Amino acid sequence: MFGFLSGYFANDIAIDLGTANTLIYMQGKGIVLDEPSVVAIQQEGGPSGKKTILAVGAEAKKMLGRTPGSINAIRPMKDGVIADFTITEQMLKQFIKKVNPSRLFSSPPRIVICVPCGSTQVERRAIRESALGAGANKVALIEEPMAAAIGAGLPVEEATGSMVVDIGGGTTEVGVISLGGIVYASSVRVGGDKFDESIINYIRRNYGMLIGETTAEEIKKRIGSAFPGAEVREMEVKGRNLAEGIPRAFTISSNEILEALTEPLNQIVSAVKQALEQTPPELGADIAEKGMVLTGGGALLRDLDRLLMEETGLPVIVAEDPLTCVVRGSGKALEKLDKVGSIFTND
C-alpha cells in the first residue's frame, strides 16, 4: 500500500555475512562497512550477570585472544553459518545501525543476505531470522556463488557456462552458472580459517611452538603461498614454546607454510575437480575456453591460481578486488530486487 513511500525512505542494503568479515553495501552508496565478524561481550558480575556488548568489528577483533576473564571476544559465525544466533543478531543490529542511523519516518530496510550454497534450511532460516530480528523489513537470500559471479562481472545471464570459486573465511563455494541460474554448486567447509588452523598445527608439530590465530593469519598473509615459487620468503614469528613454556621467536619460511597448507588446498582442488566432473559437457566446453574465476579472501593467497591452473589445466583468473566480490554482487542483485526472481534462492 505504501510501497512507494517505504521505497523512498528506506535504505536497502546487501550484506555479506561472512565467517571472517561482514560487508555491507548500500544502494546508491556502495560498500559502506567492512569489518571483521567479531563481537566482544562483557559479562558483569558472575556467570549469571548481565551481558553487554563491548565492541563490534575491528575494535573487537583486536581483543581476540587478548581478553581478561570478564570479556569474551566471539566470532559468532562458523563455517559460513551462524554458530551463535543471539550474538549474530546483535552484531547485525550494530552494523546496520552504524550504516543506517534510524531517522524519523525511516522504514526498516530491505536486506539481501548471502548464504553458502551448502547451508541447510535450518541455517538459512537462522540467518533470515537474525536479519529480521536486526530490523529488516524483508529479507531475500542469495547463494554465494551467484553473488560472487555477479560481483566478479561474469556474464551470468547469458547462455554460457561460468565457473566461480569463492574462497571465504569458512567455506569454499564452487559454482557453475548459466542463464541466471546455478547449474552446479557445492560447498566445502575449508577456507581462510582452515588455513590458519593448519599453520597453527604445523608449527606446533614441527617447532613445538604455540601461536595464536591472529599470528597465524599474519603468517598466511605475509608469506603464505599455494604453489612453490622461485623465491623463498621468511618471517620471524613469536610464540610460546611448549616444552619450556616461555615465549620465543623463530623464523619460518614460505616453503614450510606451503607444506602446512597442502591438506586444505587439496580439499579445494578436489572440490573444483568434482565440480568440473559434474558439469554438463556444453558448459564444460565454455569453462575450458574462459576458465574459472577466483573470488573471496582466499583468492589472495599467493599463487593459488597457479595451483588450480596446474591441477586442472584450465585458465584461472583472480577477480578484481576479490574480497568485495560477493557483497558487490549482492548489491547489484539488490538493485534488481523487484524485478528479478531467479537469482534469489527460494528457501
Place this chain on the structure above:
Amino acid sequence: MTDISTQQDAEPAPLSSGAMLRAAREAKGLSVAEVAEKLKLSQRQIMALEADDFASLPGNTFIRGFVRNYARCLDLDPQLLLEQLAQTLPQERVQIAMPPVSEATAYEKGMEVGRTGSSWLVWVFVVLGVLAGVGGVFWYLQKPAAPEVAVSDATRFQERGSIESPVQSSAIPVASPVVPLQAASVPAADIPAPPALPASAPVEDKNTAAVTEATAGELIRVQTTESSSWVQVVDADGRVLIEQLVAPRGERSATGRPPLRIKIGNAPKTQLYYRGQRVDLEPHTRADVATLELK
C-alpha cells in the same frame, strides 16, 4: 612470480597492451605455444590477446584476467597493462540484464514478508485499535451486563491499562495490594442484583424478620486494625449499606435486612462483628479479600 617490472618500463608509451605483451614475450625468447602452455590458454587466444582482437575473446572480465596472468607470467607490471587495456577495451553492456520477472512473482519467489507492512500500517492499526477500545467502553456502559461479563470486561480494561474501568473512575481509592481482584469484583456488586436473588430473599425473610427487628440498633460492625480496608455491605434488598475505604483503626456499623453480602478488601487487618459476635474471616478469604454472606 612477482609483479615488479623493471626491464619493460622503458617501453614507449603509445604501444597497446597486446603489442607490449608480444614485445615482452619475444624479448624473453618465448614462443606462443610455450606461453599458452603456461597460461593454460589456447594458442589462438594468446594470439588474439597480442593482436588486441577482443571480439574473439570471452568478455571484458576474462580479458582483463588473462592480460593480468600473461603480464605476471612475463614479469611485467599488470597494473600498467590494465590501464593500457582500459583505453582499448570496448565498453561492455550492462552485466545483469536478467529476463524480467513480473513483480508479483518476484516477491512470491524471492521475498518473504517479515513484519507485516511498514510502520505506517502499524500506526493505522494502533488508531483502529484505540477507536475499537473506546467504542467498547461505550457499549459496555450502555449494556446492563450480567456479572460474569462485567468481571471479564473489567479485567480486560485493567490489562489495557490506558482506559479506566468505569467503576473505578468514580474516584474510589482502593488498597493497593489487591487492586486487580477488587477491580474485577466491584462491578459485579455495583450492578442491581440479578432477579434470582431478590426472589429468594422473601423466603428467608419470613424466618429472620423477627430477629432483624429485634437487633435493629446495630446489625453489623467492621473494625480495622493498623491499616485501612475497603468494605462493602449489601443487604437483601440490594441496598448498599457500606461502601467505602475504612481508615486505619476506624469503625463502621450498619443495619439492614439480612442476608448481608459482605466484601472486605484487607481481610487480615479487619475485624467483623455480626450481631455483636466476631466473625472469623479466615475461611472466606482468598488473596486477602474476604467475600461472605451472613444470615
